[in-house]
Amino acid sequence: MIDILICDAYLYIDHEQEIPDGWIAIEKGRVHSVGSTDQPPPTAARVISARGRLVTPGLVNAHHHMYQNLTRSYAPATRMPLFAWLQALYPLWAGLDADCVYVSSYVAMVELLLGGCTTSMDHLFIHPRPRLVDEQFRAAREIGFRLYATRGSMTRAQEDGGLPPIALVQDEDTVMADCERLVATYHDPAPGAMGRVALGPVSLFSSSERIMRESLAMAERLGLRLHTHLAEDMAEDDCCLNLYGCTPTEQFERMGWASPRTWVAHYIYPSTSEIDRIARAGVGVVQCPSSNMMIGGGSADALDMRERGIHVGLGCNGSATTDHASMWMETRNAMLLGRAGHGPQAMGAREALDMATRGGAACLGWEDEIGHLRPGACADLVIWHASDVALAGALTDPVEGWLRCGPAVAGTTIVAGKVLVENGEPVMAALGDVLREHARQARRIQQRD
Ligand SMILES: [Zn+2]
Numbered sequence: 550m551i552d553i554l555i556c557d558a559y560l561y562i563d564h565e566q567e568i569p570d571g572w573i574a575i576e577k578g579r580v581h582s583v584g585s586t587d588q589p590p591p592t593a594a595r596v597i598s599a600r601g602r603l604v605t606p607g608l609v610n611a612h613h614h615m616y617q618n619l620t621r622s623y624a625p626a627t628r629m630p631l632f633a634w635l636q637a638l639y640p641l642w643a644g645l646d647a648d649c650v651y652v653s654s655y656v657a658m659v660e661l662l663l664g665g666c667t668t669s670m671d672h673l674f675i676h677p678r679p680r681l682v683d684e685q686f687r688a689a690r691e692i693g694f695r696l697y698a699t700r701g702s703m704t705r706a707q708e709d710g711g712l713p714p715i716a717l718v719q720d721e722d723t724v725m726a727d728c729e730r731l732v733a734t735y736h737d738p739a740p741g742a743m744g745r746v747a748l749g750p751v752s753l754f755s756s757s758e759r760i761m762r763e764s765l766a767m768a769e770r771l772g773l774r775l776h777t778h779l780a781e782d783m784a785e786d787d788c789c790l791n792l793y794g795c796t797p798t799e800q801f802e803r804m805g806w807a808s809p810r811t812w813v814a815h816y817i818y819p820s821t822s823e824i825d826r827i828a829r830a831g832v833g834v835v836q837c838p839s840s841n842m843m844i845g846g847g848s849a850d851a852l853d854m855r856e857r858g859i860h861v862g863l864g865c866n867g868s869a870t871t872d873h874a875s876m877w878m879e880t881r882n883a884m885l886l887g888r889a890g891h892g893p894q895a896m897g898a899r900e901a902l903d904m905a906t907r908g909g910a911a912c913l914g915w916e917d918e919i920g921h922l923r924p925g926a927c928a929d930l931v932i933w934h935a936s937d938v939a940l941a942g943a944l945t946d947p948v949e950g951w952l953r954c955g956p957a958v959a960g961t962t963i964v965a966g967k968v969l970v971e972n973g974e975p976v977m978a979a980l981g982d983v984l985r986e987h988a989r990q991a992r993r994i995q996q997r998d
Contacts, residue, residue: 551576552966554593558604559947563921564903575928578966582924599932603947606922607667607929608876609909612814612835612864615657615671616650619991621872631782631844632712639713642675644994651684652987657874658694659975662962664875667695667929668919674701674751675717686735686744692977693967697913699749699776700728704757710792711755721760732771740918741927749776753797754788761804768810774914775806779813782846798823807832812912817847828857833912837866838882844870852887852895862909877957880905884952898952927965934960934973
């Protein structure tokens with residue numbers, strides 16, 4: 550018996566297939582079958598009508614820092630460039646503890662679900678107390694969210710030419726031991742995994758060469774993926790020139806990181822030849838449109854990178870530079886950036902949606918199972934909702950209408966075959982208590998009690 554049948558939908562399966570009047574059947578957490586209404590669907594325990602709605606794969610958030618929702622729109626830092634913004638927030642983030650990470654991750658995942666995201670990576674690079682990533686997996690398990698945690702680290706303090714204060718820096722042995730423990734405990738390489746772990750020294754300007762090399766060695770030994778921020782800000786160029794005598798991309802290549810097991814966030818300031826080398830090496834790139842525009846430091850040329858063969862995903866990167874976590878909004882902003890840079894013929898909703906699904910999945914090395922709705926895929930999908938007012942007059946193309954009108958939010962979000970958002974509302978009974986604790990922790994972190 551099929552668990553859930555969604556019928557009367559406009560189905561976006563992937564970049565190659567759409568079914569205008571279709572159904573999709575879910576069984577045991579997987580897409581069982583898809584079809585159009587002239588092919589009778591299988592009988593199901595539960596039938597959900599998606600009449601007039603677009604159904605897409607769940608969006609994949611390929612770069613995020615969930616804990617930062619504790620310091621959203623922090624007034625003293627809202628007009629600062631990246632490095633100053635980081636230095637203004639480090640002292641607040643030094644207050645992170647297990648309770649903070651649990652509630653901020655919980656809230657972030659619910660917010661992501663409401664914005665149509667079903668799989669997210671998270672890059673937690675501040676570890677003032679031990680066992681913080683464990684709390685993220687606790688929240689993900691309770692919600693039923695698919696989490697690709699990235700154990701970040703900062704190992705180069707201001708005294709060594711880095712950016713963070715010494716109090717927030719860890720030594721390499723501590724970081725690597727925790728990485729090994731987390732991988733042994735939470736990394737599930739099996740198909741349909743709900744949790745995986747990648748290794749993520751934060752950036753070339755706040756990470757030591759030793760942690761870069763040892764992370765690579767561990768990733769090769771254990772079959773893990775690697776992630777970092779790269780070429781995010783012009784100040785990073787100066788920093789790398791001082792520290793290493795070369796550009797960020799050159800140092801990244803010297804460290805042996807330019808390989809298909811790596812995906813990087815931002816990549817705003819490479820040269821054309823560097824982009825071509827990164828493309829040939831198979832490195833994935835995450836564009837973070839809202840964050841990039843908010844911080845005012847430029848944004849990756851996603852269209853150009855796609856044409857050069859790079860897998861480009863999208864990320865929320867925050868919340869504290871973007872202050873929101875809607876992958877719908879990132880997808881829309883990616884489309885707007887592409888059109889602003891290259892003209893209206895260059896990009897539409899489908900290219901942006903492809904980045905938010907297949908592109909992000911490829912960044913995570915997971916494109917076989919997520920980011921599409923072909924039979925056998927993980928049953929991670931969204932029935933989108935926009936108000937009748939917002940969609941009035943949008944008759945000709947449900948995918949373009951979805952991204953050009955709006956705002957669109959998830960009416961129903963399903964992860965691994967389980968309904969986690971229903972009628973636009975999260976189903977988690979604990980959410981109210983979590984939000985109250987989140988408010989308490991945010992006040993404490995921001996030292997407002
Ligand atoms: Zn980031």
